[in-house]
Amino acid sequence: MTAHVPALMPALPELILASGALLLVLIGALRGESSHGFVHASSVLLLGLALLAIALGDGGTVVTFNGAFINDGFARFMKIAALAAALVSLVVSQGYLQRHKVEVFEYPLLVVLSTTGMLVMISAHDLIALYLGLELSSLSLYVIAAFRRDDLRSTEAGLKYFVLGALSSGMLLYGASLIYGFTGAVEFGAIVKALHGHAPTGVIFGLAFLMAGFAFKISAVPFHMWTPDVYEGAPTPVTTFFASAPKLAAMAMTVRVVMTAFPDVTHEWRQIVVFIALGSMVLGAFAAIGQTNIKRLLAYSSIGHVGYALVGLSAGTDAGVQGVVVYMSIYTVTTLGAFACVLGMRRDGHYVEDINDLAGLGRNNPALAFALAMIMFSLAGIPPLAGFFAKWYVFVAAVEAKFYALAIIGVLSSVVGAFYYLRIVKIVYFDDAKTAFDPLDSSLKAVILVSSLVIFLFWLYPAPLVNAASLAASSLH
Amino acid sequence: MTVAAAFFYLFASITVASGFMVVASRNPVHSVLFLILAFVNAAGLFLLLGAEFLAMILVVVYVGAVAVLFLFVVMMLDVDFAELRQGFLDYLPIGGLLGVIFLIEMVLFLGTYYAAPEAVHAASTVKAAASTLSNTEQLGRVLYTDYVFYFQTAGLVLLVAMIGAIILTLHHKTGVKRQDIGAQVARSKDTAMEIKSVRPGQGL
Numbered sequence: 154m155t156a157h158v159p160a161l162m163p164a165l166p167e168l169i170l171a172s173g174a175l176l177l178v179l180i181g182a183l184r185g186e187s188s189h190g191f192v193h194a195s196s197v198l199l200l201g202l203a204l205l206a207i208a209l210g211d212g213g214t215v216v217t218f219n220g221a222f223i224n225d226g227f228a229r230f231m232k233i234a235a236l237a238a239a240l241v242s243l244v245v246s247q248g249y250l251q252r253h254k255v256e257v258f259e260y261p262l263l264v265v266l267s268t269t270g271m272l273v274m275i276s277a278h279d280l281i282a283l284y285l286g287l288e289l290s291s292l293s294l295y296v297i298a299a300f301r302r303d304d305l306r307s308t309e310a311g312l313k314y315f316v317l318g319a320l321s322s323g324m325l326l327y328g329a330s331l332i333y334g335f336t337g338a339v340e341f342g343a344i345v346k347a348l349h350g351h352a353p354t355g356v357i358f359g360l361a362f363l364m365a366g367f368a369f370k371i372s373a374v375p376f377h378m379w380t381p382d383v384y385e386g387a388p389t390p391v392t393t394f395f396a397s398a399p400k401l402a403a404m405a406m407t408v409r410v411v412m413t414a415f416p417d418v419t420h421e422w423r424q425i426v427v428f429i430a431l432g433s434m435v436l437g438a439f440a441a442i443g444q445t446n447i448k449r450l451l452a453y454s455s456i457g458h459v460g461y462a463l464v465g466l467s468a469g470t471d472a473g474v475q476g477v478v479v480y481m482s483i484y485t486v487t488t489l490g491a492f493a494c495v496l497g498m499r500r501d502g503h504y505v506e507d508i509n510d511l512a513g514l515g516r517n518n519p520a521l522a523f524a525l526a527m528i529m530f531s532l533a534g535i536p537p538l539a540g541f542f543a544k545w546y547v548f549v550a551a552v553e554a555k556f557y558a559l560a561i562i563g564v565l566s567s568v569v570g571a572f573y574y575l576r577i578v579k580i581v582y583f584d585d586a587k588t589a590f591d592p593l594d595s596s597l598k599a600v601i602l603v604s605s606l607v608i609f610l611f612w613l614y615p616a617p618l619v620n621a622a623s624l625a626a627s628s629l630h
Numbered sequence: 631m632t633v634a635a636a637f638f639y640l641f642a643s644i645t646v647a648s649g650f651m652v653v654a655s656r657n658p659v660h661s662v663l664f665l666i667l668a669f670v671n672a673a674g675l676f677l678l679l680g681a682e683f684l685a686m687i688l689v690v691v692y693v694g695a696v697a698v699l700f701l702f703v704v705m706m707l708d709v710d711f712a713e714l715r716q717g718f719l720d721y722l723p724i725g726g727l728l729g730v731i732f733l734i735e736m737v738l739f740l741g742t743y744y745a746a747p748e749a750v751h752a753a754s755t756v757k758a759a760a761s762t763l764s765n766t767e768q769l770g771r772v773l774y775t776d777y778v779f780y781f782q783t784a785g786l787v788l789l790v791a792m793i794g795a796i797i798l799t800l801h802h803k804t805g806v807k808r809q810d811i812g813a814q815v816a817r818s819k820d821t822a823m824e825i826k827s828v829r830p831g832q833g834l
Contacts, residue, residue, distance in 0.1 A: 296794035
C-alpha cells in the first residue's frame with residue numbers, strides 16, 4: 154500500500170506554530186508556573202520564525218491537502234500582517250501581566266494557538282478548513298478574554314464572547330451546510346464550477362448565513378453588540394490582540410470567500426456587504442460619541458473602521474480588494490499604537506481607562522501626547538497621515554465601481570467620527586492637567602514610536618505597501 | 631431463520647428492554663447500568679450491519695467514557711430522584727404529545743421506503759465505493775492522507791479546549807499541605823528534632 158503524502162511545505166508557518174505550541178505545552182506542564190518567562194519569550198520567537206518562514210518562502214500559488222489549503226500572495230500578505238500583529242500584542246502584554254500577577258504560561262500559548270487558527274483561516278480553500286481555523290482561533294480567544302478569572306468584568310467578557318461566538322459559529326455552519334447541500338461542494342473552486350454564475354435560492358440563503366458568521370467575527374453591524382463589552386471587559390493586552398490580528402484574519406477570510414468562491418454571483422453578496430458596511434460606518438461614527446471609556450471608544454471606532462474596509466470589498470474589484478488590504482494593514486498598525494498608548498495609561502501603579510484621565514498629557518509627556526494625537530488624527534482620516542490614504546483607496550475603489558452613495562455616506566460618517574477622535578486630542582492638550590502617568594515600559598515606547606512613525610511618514614513612501622497589496626489582490630483569481 | 635437474524639432479534643430485544651428499564655428502574659445506578667447494557671447491545675446491532683468501527687467507538691466512547699462518567703456523577707452527587715419524579719404525571723400530557731409526534735414522524739420516514747423506494751435511491755447520489763476493505767481500514771486510509779489537515783486541526787481545537795478548561799477552572803489553593811515522600815525520607819535527626827535544655831521549675 155503506497156500512502157499518498159500531501160505537500161507539507163506550503164503550510165510550513167502553521168506547522169512551526171503548531172509543533173512549537175505542542176512543545177511549549179509540555180514544557181509549561183512539566184515546569185509549572187515558573188516557566189512563564191521562557192514560554193512567553195519562546196512564543197514571541199515562534200511567531201517570528203513563522204513570519205520569517207513566510208517572508209523567505211517561495212512565491213506563487215500552491216494548493217495542497219486536496220484543495221483544503223491555499224498558499225498564494227494574498228495569504229502570505231495577510232499572514233505576515235496577522236503574525237506581526239500577534240507578535241506585537243504579545244510583546245506589549247508582558248508588563249500588564251506582571252503587574253496584575255497573572256503570569257500564566259497558558260496565555261502566550263493560547264495566543265500562538267489562536268494565531269495558528271488565523272493562519273488556517275487565511276489559507277482556507279474550502280469550507281471545512283475555514284470552519285476549523287475559525288474555531289481554533291475563536292476558542293483560544295474566548296479563553297484569553299476570561300483569563301483574569303478573579304476579575305468580574307473579564308469573566309463576563311469571556312462568557313459573552315463565548316455565547317455569542319458559539320451562536321455565530323452555528324449560523325456560519327448552517328450557511329456552509331446549505332451551500333454544500335445546493336452545490337455539492339465545499340471547495341471554493343468546485344463551488345464556482347457548480348454555480349455557473351447563477352446562485353439558486355438555497356445558496357443565497359447559505360451565503361447570507363455565512364456572511365452573518367463573518368460579520369460577527371469582524372464585528373460589523375448588526376453583529377457588533379459583543380464588541381464594546383468584550384473590548385472593555387477583557388484585559389487590555391487581550392483587547393490589543395482582539396483588535397488587531399483576529400480582525401485582520403477574519404477580514405482576509407471574508408474577502409477570500411466572496412472573491413474566490415462566489416466571484417460570479419457578485420450581485421448576491423454585494424447587497425449584504427453594502428448593508429453591513431453602511432451600518433458599521435454610521436454606527437461606529439455615532440455610537441462612539443457618548444463613550445468615556447477609551448477601550449469602549451476604540452471598540453466603536455473599530456466597528457466603524459471595519460465598515461470603511463468593507464466599502465472596498467463591496468466594489469468587488471481588484472482595486473477594492475487592494476483597498477481592503479491596505480486599509481486593514483494601516484488600521485492594524487494604528488490600532489496597535491492606540492492600544493499601546495492605552496496600556497501606557499497608568500497612574501500610581503493602577504491602569505486607568507477613562508478618557509478624562511488623559512488630561513494634561515500634553516504637558517506631562519509631550520512625546521506620548523504627540524504620538525497619541527497623530528494616531529487619533531490618522532484614525533479620523535486626516536491627511537497626510539496614513540489613515541487618510543487607507544480611506545482614499547477604499548473610497549476610490551467604491552467610486553470606480555459606481556457606488557457613489559456608499560462613498561458619500563462613508564465620507565460623511567468619517568466627518569462625524571472625527572469629532573470623538575478630536576475630542577481626545579482636545580482633552581490631551583487643553584483640559585486641566587492631572588498628575589503624570591507612570592513611566593512607560595520600553596516595549597510600549599518602541600511600539601508607539603514605530604506605529605506613529607509609520608502613520609506619519611507613510612505618505613513619503615507608500616509604494617511598498619500599496620504594491621504588495623495590489624499583488625495580493627491580484628493573486629486571488 | 632439465519633444466525634444473523636437470530637442475533638438481530640436477541641440484540642434488538644435486549645436493547646429495547648434495557649432502554650425501558652433505564653426509564654423505569656427506581657435506583658439511578660441501575661438506570662446507568664441498564665444504559666450501558668443498551669449501548670453494548672446497540673454495538674452488537676452495528677456489528678451485524680457491518681459497521682464495526684461504529685460498534686467499537688460506541689463501546690469505547692459511550693460505554694468506556696460517557697456512561698462511566700454518568701455513573702460517577704450519579705454516585706457522587708446526591709440527586710434525589712424520587713423528588714425529581716414527583717411531577718411526572720403533570721408532564722405526562724406534553725411528554726406524551728411529543729412522543730406521539732416522534733412516532734408519527736418515524737412512521738412517515740420509514741414509510742417512504744415502502745411507498746416510494748425509487749425516491750430514496752435518487753436522493754442518495756453518493757454511493758459508497760464497493761470495496762473489500764473493512765470500514766475501519768477505509769477510514770484509516772483517508773484520515774491520515776486526504777483529511778490529515780482537518781484531522782490535525784481538529785486535534786488542535788481539542789487541545790485548546792483542554793487548556794482552556796484547565797486554565798479557567800483549576801484553582802491552586804495555597805496553604806494545602808501535600809505529602810512529599812522525598813522530603814519525608816530525607817529528614818534527618820537534625821531537622822526532625824530540636825533539643826532544648828529546660829531548667830527545672832521553668833517552662834519553655
